[in-house]
Amino acid sequence: MSDDLSFSVLDVFAEPYTVAPQLTARLRIEDGSGERVHAIVLRCQVRIEPQRRHYDDTERDGLRGLFGERDRWSDTLKPFLWMQCNATVQGFTGATEVSLALPCTYDFDVIGSRYLHALGDGHVPLTLLFSGTVFTKGSAGFGVRQVPWDCEARHLMPVAVWRRMIESHFPNSGWIRLDQDVLDQIADFRSRRGLIGWDETVRTLLADIGEVVVP
Structure with missing residues (x-):
């Protein structure tokens, strides 16, 4: 992790009043450079790391279409991209907290939806990978630097959070294309x-x- 910029996920929760399904990740950003950060244009890749959790027999059956038979999971159970999202972080010095919108879909052609639908209880292992541009404001004027390539944060999102979000938009139903x-x-x-x-x-x-x- 970079000495100057670091990220952590405080929480991931379902937004209750949105037209389309959306989760929100509450992030804490810490900057150790001592400079005044004028803004950050932040990009994020959200990955699911299925190898980081245990699965019961019902979940294994539901995931067979994604990962094959259980004896192949050592080769097939790999991290995959769930979504990409963006945010603009307002100015701060030292540390700040920001909300990152995670727009979701119940489209079963999307691997993330199929994976999450197959889960019962427990948690979803997430890794957020950050990139973007940091605009600083100091005594010498404005400066620009990149978010370091190694900035990432892990989070265990309860499966119940996903289910509550989907249930609020698709009560007792779903759809396929x-x-x-x-x-x-x-x-x-x-x-x-x-x-x-x-x-x-x-x-x-x-x-x-x-x-x-x-x-």
């Missing part, structure tokens, strides 16, 4: 069978191929 021709075929199947809703349509399709369906 389908190709138009597939959607047309399902709509035609629904019409021909005289089915009322999409849940009933999918349950009927599953029953037709012999899958267990719970009403």
Whole structure:
């Protein structure tokens, strides 16, 4: 970690009043240079490190589509990028706290959503990797320096935080994206069978191929 600039995650929580799902990371930034920081244009990569937690049998079954069978996890259970986000940090001297918006999606084509959906309890191991530009203001005028490449922070986010956020936007529901021709075929199947809703349509399709369906 750089001697001049360091980051820590104080908390990650769900924003309750947003149009789209969003988490917020509360960051503490410390600067040991002694200079007055005029502003920071901050960039952040948020990674999930799945190898840093234990999984029960139900979670392993749910993650098979991402990481394969359990005997392959030593090779497949690797960190992956969840999202990239940005923030502008206002001026400070020494240390400050700032909120970093983490916009989320429930799109099952996104690996992070599929991973989080498969988890039961416990925590999500996150690593935030920081970069950007620091603008300083001193007696000699303005200066510019880069956020050091090794600035990062780890955080264990409770799975319950993610679930509360998703439940507030998609109560007892979710969604998947389908190709138009597939959607047309399902709509035609629904019409021909005289089915009322999409849940009933999918349950009927599953029953037709012999899958267990719970009403």
